[in-house]
Amino acid sequence: xTQVDPPAASSAPDDSDLFxxxxxGGGPVGLFAAFYAGLRHMKTKIIDSLEELGGQLTTLYPExxxxxxxxxxxxxxxxxxxxxxxxxxxxxxxISLGETVRHLEAIPTPEGTAxxxxxxxxxxxxxxxxxxxxxxxxxxxxxxxxxxxDAATFEGQGLHYAxxxxxxxxxxxxLIVGGGDSAIDWCLNLRDTAEAITLIHRRNQFRAxxxxxxxxxxxxxxxxxxxxxxQLESAEGRLVAAHIENSQTKEVRRLDVDAVLVQIGFDTxxxxxxxxxxxxxxxxxxxxxxxxxxxxxxxxxxxxxxFDGKLKLIATGFGEAATAVNxxxxxxxxxxxxxxxxxxEMTPQHESTVTI
Ligand code: FAD
Numbered sequence: 001x002t003q004v005d006p007p008a009a010s011s012a013p014d015d016s017d018l019f020x021x022x023x024x025g026g027g028p029v030g031l032f033a034a035f036y037a038g039l040r041h042m043k044t045k046i047i048d049s050l051e052e053l054g055g056q057l058t059t060l061y062p063e064x065x066x067x068x069x070x071x072x073x074x075x076x077x078x079x080x081x082x083x084x085x086x087x088x089x090x091x092x093x094x095i096s097l098g099e100t101v102r103h104l105e106a107i108p109t110p111e112g113t114a115x116x117x118x119x120x121x122x123x124x125x126x127x128x129x130x131x132x133x134x135x136x137x138x139x140x141x142x143x144x145x146x147x148x149x150d151a152a153t154f155e156g157q158g159l160h161y162a163x164x165x166x167x168x169x170x171x172x173x174x175l176i177v178g179g180g181d182s183a184i185d186w187c188l189n190l191r192d193t194a195e196a197i198t199l200i201h202r203r204n205q206f207r208a209x210x211x212x213x214x215x216x217x218x219x220x221x222x223x224x225x226x227x228x229x230x231q232l233e234s235a236e237g238r239l240v241a242a243h244i245e246n247s248q249t250k251e252v253r254r255l256d257v258d259a260v261l262v263q264i265g266f267d268t269x270x271x272x273x274x275x276x277x278x279x280x281x282x283x284x285x286x287x288x289x290x291x292x293x294x295x296x297x298x299x300x301x302x303x304x305x306x307f308d309g310k311l312k313l314i315a316t317g318f319g320e321a322a323t324a325v326n327x328x329x330x331x332x333x334x335x336x337x338x339x340x341x342x343x344x345e346m347t348p349q350h351e352s353t354v355t356i
Contacts (some may be wrong), residue, residue, distance in 0.1 A: 018117065020043045020044065021037050021045070023045070023046045024120075025046075025135035026058060028317060029314070030318065031081075032087070033135060033322075034317050035088045035091050037328070044091060045093060045096065045129070047099050050098070053085050058081045061165065062245070065189075068315060069315055088329070092325070096127070099122040100123050101120055101122045102122060116297070117131075118297065120132065130331070133300065135321065137303040138283075139270035140271055143262070143264075143266055148229055148232070150351075151232070154260075161262050162188060166189065166190060169194045169261070170197050174198070174259045176200075176260075177200055179203055179266075184208035187199050188344035189220050198257070200223075202228045202247065227246050228247065230245040239257065242260055243255075270283065278295060282306065285309065289307075301320035302320060302321065312324075
């Protein structure tokens with residue numbers, strides 16, 4: 001079995017600093033894990049590198065509708081995040097935001113306990129925990145950027161890599177770049193907000209969902225395939241046009257635009273977590289049917305977890321979170337049942353004190 005760094009000589013943490021469960025990642029899966037840990041009366045902490053909770057829901061697509069979360073025929077990503085945050089806060093977890101986890105080590109086992117504790121070091125401090133769930137999604141993510149000269153100078157001046165609020169594009173002529181779900185979804189979501197939308201894609205095949213493509217074609221939005229931005233043009237400090245080149249004909253066309261929204265994917269990295277002695281499979285963390293990694297007491301759930309039959313969906317991540325939390329509980333307290341019963345028969349640990 002692979003091991004983390006050997007126990008350090010330092011003393012065990014005070015009880016007040018020690019958590020039953022620490023969750024790396026405050027995305028939908030980490031949030032649901034925190035709530036579920038409350039049902040199991042575990043003292044829980046969430047650490048996230050972002051300044052707000054919600055993971056991809058709040059950071060990447062807050063105004064996109066989600067249709068495949070059970071119980072919600074449709075829900076805005078931002079609203080789902082709010083509901084999850086509210087639910088998680090019923091467990092009153094400790095929340096540490098703006099902190100990126102870097103290092104993991106085992107620390108001496110306190111007397112009377114069977115398992116080592118873990119010390120997690122972030123860029124801001126140290127945390128001690130009996131068990132850990134890594135719900136880090138794709139890790140720290142950053143949007144892929146346009147590779148054209150001076151692109152950086154247009155950021156904040158009409159060039160966008162995310163849509164945090166539709167109002168930014170209100171009444172504007174918007175050029176959307178990309179051929180995947182994000183690009184097509186933004187064409188559909190912004191069509192009532194923007195004055196006009198043009199879509200360009202460097203190929204003539206789209207990776208977006210068939211149904212989204214059907215909806216897109218019905219909108220009459222102008223679509224230019226085999227096209228990429230060659231140059232952006234500004235006047236008086238603001239974006240006024242994009243020059244797009246057709247890679248087949250080499251024709252360059254000038255489009256009058258007020259805003260460009262680039263949705264060509266993300267560079268993601270698990271960063272330092274990849275250096276931990278976990279089994280990494282195609283960029284994700286391999287887990288067994290308990291959602292436990294190669295390191296005992298360290299679990300993974302959500303997008304970051306890899307196993308045969310894995311689906312990277314919010315719906316399946318919730319189930320993975322519940323499994324991981326229940327096994328964390330039995331690791332801490334071997335007399336506890338793995339299946340605690342149904343939530344309808346339980347009393348939440350705390351009343352919510354959070355207003356969102
Ligand atoms: P994430 O949401 O990625 O959250 C992980 C969190 O971990 C992040 O907040 C990150 O900051 C934090 N983190 C990472 N590394 C560290 C570190 N070292 N230290 C501290 N914090 C760290 N799924 C669906 O089911 N239905 C949909 O309709 C749907 N639509 C989507 C549309 C788009 C445009 C995108 C991009 C995704 C969509 N998804 C959809 C996928 C869904 O968003 C993910 O499956 C889900 O967010 C995974 O949740 P998670 O909690 O595992 O990870």
